[in-house]
Amino acid sequence: MKAVGVDNVLLKTDSNGVDSIYLNQTGIPLTSKGSLLIRFRGKGKTFDYVSAADILSDRITDEKIQGRIVFVGTSASGLKELRATPFDPVFPGVEVHATVVDNILKRDFIFRPKWAAGLESLACWY
Numbered sequence: 001m002k003a004v005g006v007d008n009v010l011l012k013t014d015s016n017g018v019d020s021i022y023l024n025q026t027g028i029p030l031t032s033k034g035s036l037l038i039r040f041r042g043k044g045k046t047f048d049y050v051s052a053a054d055i056l057s058d059r060i061t062d063e064k065i066q067g068r069i070v071f072v073g074t075s076a077s078g079l080k081e082l083r084a085t086p087f088d089p090v091f092p093g094v095e096v097h098a099t100v101v102d103n104i105l106k107r108d109f110i111f112r113p114k115w116a117a118g119l120e121s122l123a124c125w126y
């Protein structure tokens with residue numbers, strides 16, 4: 001929120017539950033339970049990775065990370081921070097968070113129409 005100057009958050013609900021969340025004027029569609037459908041960009045390592053050890057050892061220039069949103073996380077399998085996604089069965093959880101922020105910054109959302117549940121119910125009868 002700080003990176004893009006968001007100072008107003010509004011949660012919109014309706015009779016079915018949660019509808020969307022607004023960050024200033026940007027409406028983010030949510031499921032009725034408040035989940036975001038994530039538009040994944042591809043397999044893991046879609047975003048730039050920088051080793052924390054390189055940052056702490058001053059092997060990364062300030063220009064490499066200045067003006068960027070930086071996530072600190074792990075990709076080691078023993079730490080159980082790996083997730084399955086539609087593109088990659090072993091996807092770092094920190095990159096899921098980066099993907100959510102990317103979706104919000106680009107306003108590139110997956111929207112499920114309200115009538116989809118009714119259509120899915122009808123399809124089950126056939």
